[in-house]
Amino acid sequence: MIQPARLAQPPTLLEVINLSKHFPIRRGILRRTVGYVKAVDGVSFRIKEGETLGLVGESGCGKTTTSRCILRAIDPSGGQVLFRQADGRMVDVTKLAESELKGLWRNMQMIFQDPYSSLNPRMTLLEIVGEPLLVQGVARGKELEDRVAELLRRVGLRPEYLRRYPHAFSGGERQRIGIARALALHPRLVVADEPVSALDVSVRAQILNLLEDLQEEFHLTYLFVAHDLSVVQHICDHVAVMYVGKLVEMAETEELYFHPRHPYTEALMSAVPKTDPDLRSQRIVLEGEVPDPGNPPTGCYFHPRCRYALEQCRSEPPRLSEVAPGHVVSCHRALELSLRGVPE
Amino acid sequence: MGNEVLLEVKNLRTYFFLDEGTVKSVDGASFDIYRGQTLGVVGESGCGKSVTARSILRIVDPPGRIVEGQILYHRGREVVDLARLDPRSDVIRSIRGAEIAMIFQEPMTSFSPVHTIGNQIIEAIRLHQDVSKAQAREQAIAMLHRVGMPQPERRIDEYPHQLSGGMRQRAMIAMALSCRPKLLLADEPTTALDVTTQAQILEILTSLQREMGMATVMITHDLGVVAEVAQWVVVMYLGRVVEVADVRSLFHDPRHPYTQALLQSIPKVGRRSRARLQPVRGMVPNPYNRPRGCLFHPRCPLSQPGLCDVVTPELVPLGEGRQVSCLRCGRGGQA
Numbered sequence: 155m156i157q158p159a160r161l162a163q164p165p166t167l168l169e170v171i172n173l174s175k176h177f178p179i180r181r182g183i184l185r186r187t188v189g190y191v192k193a194v195d196g197v198s199f200r201i202k203e204g205e206t207l208g209l210v211g212e213s214g215c216g217k218t219t220t221s222r223c224i225l226r227a228i229d230p231s232g233g234q235v236l237f238r239q240a241d242g243r244m245v246d247v248t249k250l251a252e253s254e255l256k257g258l259w260r261n262m263q264m265i266f267q268d269p270y271s272s273l274n275p276r277m278t279l280l281e282i283v284g285e286p287l288l289v290q291g292v293a294r295g296k297e298l299e300d301r302v303a304e305l306l307r308r309v310g311l312r313p314e315y316l317r318r319y320p321h322a323f324s325g326g327e328r329q330r331i332g333i334a335r336a337l338a339l340h341p342r343l344v345v346a347d348e349p350v351s352a353l354d355v356s357v358r359a360q361i362l363n364l365l366e367d368l369q370e371e372f373h374l375t376y377l378f379v380a381h382d383l384s385v386v387q388h389i390c391d392h393v394a395v396m397y398v399g400k401l402v403e404m405a406e407t408e409e410l411y412f413h414p415r416h417p418y419t420e421a422l423m424s425a426v427p428k429t430d431p432d433l434r435s436q437r438i439v440l441e442g443e444v445p446d447p448g449n450p451p452t453g454c455y456f457h458p459r460c461r462y463a464l465e466q467c468r469s470e471p472p473r474l475s476e477v478a479p480g481h482v483v484s485c486h487r488a489l490e491l492s493l494r495g496v497p498e
Numbered sequence: 499m500g501n502e503v504l505l506e507v508k509n510l511r512t513y514f515f516l517d518e519g520t521v522k523s524v525d526g527a528s529f530d531i532y533r534g535q536t537l538g539v540v541g542e543s544g545c546g547k548s549v550t551a552r553s554i555l556r557i558v559d560p561p562g563r564i565v566e567g568q569i570l571y572h573r574g575r576e577v578v579d580l581a582r583l584d585p586r587s588d589v590i591r592s593i594r595g596a597e598i599a600m601i602f603q604e605p606m607t608s609f610s611p612v613h614t615i616g617n618q619i620i621e622a623i624r625l626h627q628d629v630s631k632a633q634a635r636e637q638a639i640a641m642l643h644r645v646g647m648p649q650p651e652r653r654i655d656e657y658p659h660q661l662s663g664g665m666r667q668r669a670m671i672a673m674a675l676s677c678r679p680k681l682l683l684a685d686e687p688t689t690a691l692d693v694t695t696q697a698q699i700l701e702i703l704t705s706l707q708r709e710m711g712m713a714t715v716m717i718t719h720d721l722g723v724v725a726e727v728a729q730w731v732v733v734m735y736l737g738r739v740v741e742v743a744d745v746r747s748l749f750h751d752p753r754h755p756y757t758q759a760l761l762q763s764i765p766k767v768g769r770r771s772r773a774r775l776q777p778v779r780g781m782v783p784n785p786y787n788r789p790r791g792c793l794f795h796p797r798c799p800l801s802q803p804g805l806c807d808v809v810t811p812e813l814v815p816l817g818e819g820r821q822v823s824c825l826r827c828g829r830g831g832q833a
Contacts, residue, residue: 212692212693212694212695213663213692324781324782326781354542354543354719354782355542355719355720355721355760355763355764356542356759356760356763356777356778356782357777357781358763358764359763359764359765359775359776359777359778360777362765362775363774363775363777366774381692381693383693383767384722384764384765384766384767385765387765387767388765388775389765411767421694422693422694423767424697425693425694425696425697426693426722426767427696427700427720427722427723427725427726428722428725428726428766428767428768429721429722429725429749429761429764429766430725430749430766431725431726431745431746431749432746433725434725434726437697437700437701438697439694439697439698439701440694440697440698442648443662443664443665443695444692496767496768497768498768
């Protein structure tokens with residue numbers, strides 16, 4: 155009956171426009187600002203409701219800072235973060251007053267990487283998972299207990315564990331506790347920052363399956379920050395690649411993996427260890443290291459490591475442009491190069 | 499393909515005697531390491547892969563110790579049983595670092611923070627080789643250059659904290675390989691690194707290995723890394739070897755239910771399938787409360803009551819160097 159509505163494109167839940175976060179570099183006795191680390195530098199993307207966007211890149215590329223700015227865990231230096239409210243209005247998160255953040259966090263929650271340091275060892279599961287409900291005034295007393303028990307059951311933990319402390323649980327179980335806490339308020343956007351990278355391979359699969367089930371059940375939208383490209387391919391609908399604070403490429407997952415248009419994406423894809431000895435190495439080994447974001451190269455930030463770099467790349471910073479529907483790239487040579495993706 | 503044995507681990511048992519009980523970290527592991535080849539050792543945390551490597555080098559910290567088994571190192575014409583040596587004896591000291599070296603996930607495990615990397619590499623060289631300080635410094639610079647350290651003449655006088663993670667990893671490899679060991683034990687050397695740095699480090703390790711004819715044991719939980727570098731693979735579970743195979747057979751025709759389950763549980767990059775991952779059932783058991791019989795039986799889809807929970811399986815040869823330790827598939831595979 156509701157077929158026509160289901161065929162329609164889901165609305166955009168989150169739109170990030172030109173987001174930046176610059177950290178000052180201070181030196182000397184007077185702590186004068188001598189420069190800026192542009193941790194996030196003009197990043198734009200959007201996520202549709204019910205979808206998963208993967209944000210990938212190497213350590214220091216700004217993916218975590220981006221996610222923190224979206225949640226207003228830190229204040230961005232510039233740009234807009236538009237978040238669709240339940241009534242359809244788009245609200246700019248960056249403009250919210252401190253007092254309005256509590257309302258925002260009812261709708262946006264985070265899952266952290268380290269299941270050991272992200273849970274307070276002195277709190278029971280009831281207190282950890284129940285805290286958001288209590289703070290937001292959603293439930294208390296017996297009702298709170300029931301809701302926490304239900305949440306624990308939903309993430310695959312026994313409700314009897316309510317009064318236990320985190321130390322009694324394994325890494326995978328702790329990650330489930332973190333997920334239960336994030337879901338307590340029925341948020342619409344969940345930012346998952348490397349949620350499975352601290353877990354063992356067999357546990358990783360359990361948590362990824364859980365995240366997928368919960369997404370379907372609660373119609374969640376995920377921003378999935380990760381560096382493991384096989385995990386990202388498995389779980390994400392779209393993927394955005396960051397390098398030194400900038401977004402260099404973004405596309406639908408298969409398009410990006412099989413037909414990358416940015417040389418950095420190509421190198422990333424070739425560097426992923428493939429679980430098939432017959433595909434052994436056609437690795438592209440990049441020279442050098444990721445540049446210091448406090449002192450980035452001129453022109454395209456990737457040019458010193460790029461095997462396709464031309465004179466223009468050294469001087470002129472490329473702009474992000476659409477090369478195919480839904481596929482944006484920031485490379486001067488995006489249209490002429492034919493790059494290799496992962497083997498199909 | 500010229501499988502000349504360099505080191506044989508036979509029925510190794512390394513236990514940790516704690517107040518809470520005995521942890522059988524390695525409980526009857528057996529495998530061979532061949533000259534010039536790479537052996538991948540895979541398994542999840544707590545399966546005993548690191549303790550096995552530390553046992554070979556005899557650097558297991560108390561309260562852990564080797565309680566049984568042999569580690570036969572083929573040193574020229576003679577065969578030395580490393581498991582019998584005193585960890586402080588001259589023999590093991592002349593082997594450790596010179597003939598068998600080790601690198602770690604966290605390079606700061608290898609380096610002292612208060613000495614320059616150069617001094618530490620030079621010390622390692624002069625401990626095992628009769629060379630002057632100047633010669634050792636030359637060698638150290640050459641080695642740093644070989645592992646891709648930019649400006650090695652300058653970097654050699656820097657302290658570990660002045661280097662980035664990838665650089666430190668390179669410096670550690672340079673130190674480990676400075677005496678041209680016969681065997682390198684690499685314990686998760688790329689786990690903490692980004693993919694592009696990981697690719698650089700794996701490239702350096704494989705090319706140096708070819709150059710020096712050195713054998714490598716690559717300990718990792720990442721099956722992708724094993725598929726990239728290993729010729730032979732040992733799969734460990736709770737301190738025991740459950741399967742030994744050449745790398746192609748392991749990935750294309752795994753025999754042990756645990757190996758099969760592990761391979762099915764990982765997302766693979768490439769052909770997209772939104773098919774659900776199949777996690778290994780259940781959880782790794784508590785180390786103080788190990789299952790009876792086959793250690794994997796509580797999680798195994800093939801487990802047969804009355805057999806797998808009673809009888810402890812042995813490693814059974816399947817031909818062509820393959821071995822599997824499973825009561826349900828060993829014989830079937832032979833037929």
